Amino acid sequence: MGTPVIEVKNLTKQFVLHTQHGAVIRVFENLNLTVDAGECVVLTGPSGTGKSTLLRALYANYKPVSGEIIVRHEGEPIDIAAADYRLMLAIRRRTIGYVSQFLRVIPRVKTIDLVAEPLLALEHDPEDARRRAAGLLLRLNIGANLWELPPATFSGGEQQRVNLARGFIHPYPVLLLDEPTASLDAGNRATVIDLIREARDRGAAIVGIFHDQEVRDLVADRLIHLQPVEKVM
């Protein structure tokens, strides 16, 4: 057994939709999960069982109803379900990386700067940050002719690769990956698999969702199957 980096204890999430007469959507109940350093856990289960919701809760994007999410941040175990927002921002800067299927484009911001930004937020040398961004973009087949453009007009696959470059530029101890290979061709998919394995080998704790069976088989150390609960009360 390695060192647990993520410990989810008795986590329950539901949504109360006040605009729909207070309908309650139960997503998961009393969920437990431990992820060690250097381990890649893949979430499986039918659509709607809360895989993405769990990832978002691990990023404090969704607020759980009850339970704990203990994440090791700079050596300290921190319950991010209860962490204050300024600590949470520091945890996102330094410890937890999140890569979704979609890139959020910021008007007028160049691709290269978008990718370098996580390093700049950690006060890296700007030149070095851009150099590393360039290296990752090249590896993900985004040519130099695109770096100075905002990615708004890029194809879905290109945007996804820009997003991946952004997510992998800092060696986060925790990586959350929500379908990062969804619209990639075989060559780029292989690159992403390499990136994931490299992150795991340097000791990252990874939680991912991959519908692609082949990718899943190549990166997963362990599968966690989420069970559907009775959805609506």
Added chain:
Amino acid sequence: MNPAPPTPHDHPRSTPAPGPILGAEGITRTYDGIIACRNISLDVWPGEVVAIVGESGSGKSTLLHCLAARQEPSAGTVRFRPEKAEPVDIHALPEAARRRLMRREWGIVHQNPRDGLRLYVTAGANIGEPLMALGERRYGSIRAQAYHWLEQVEIDTQRIDDLPLTFSGGMQQRLQIARVLATRPRLVYMDEPTGGLDVSVQARLLDLIRRLAAELDIAVLLVTHDLGVARLLAHRLIVMRRGEIVEQGLTDQVLDDPHHPYTQLLVSSVIQV
């Protein structure tokens, strides 16, 4: 439920901060018995961008004016921490001391640039005036700073001697931002800074505010009814309704997983492009 993915970009710098730059406690403001805002408490930390959102009439502009010492609250205290000094209760200060703080420590960007600019003096003088009010007397230095700030806000420096009256709305708004930032305030209040501008101009202005806030490490308290603006600029979101705070938290958390019925209504009412 499938909201847009969270945005991990854009975080305040990690420089250690001794405490909030602004702390408001129990702010209430009434007009002839009508309550504009009630019992509002909030903190703003150095380098942080905080957005207050809510429908018109929710009391957000009144709150902003109370915090910026442009209006006196009916009840409550506003503490501001000047550079290298202990926090002061701004409404309890003598008028002269309060004015000095307002000139030196914080600035306000108005929705209508005409409220923050002097339209009948040149663009350069609009930037130079607040510097002179702080004691700058060297013409060359004032001129150089005016050039610098025009460049920062992407206004052609050849327009330095033109009247803002001849500028477009977007240019006026950028000039107003230059005028506010030139005195190097540590906190900037913005009241609907992109309201009334067309979308392409708005994008440029948002990019500018985002970049300058991060580079200059200033705190920004922004009032807006535009959730897109809030998502792009703010680390943290405060939702107001009928003069009260109904929900607050990390921007993406409040927008992607809103809990209060009013916030849910607000988020679900946004038209997706």
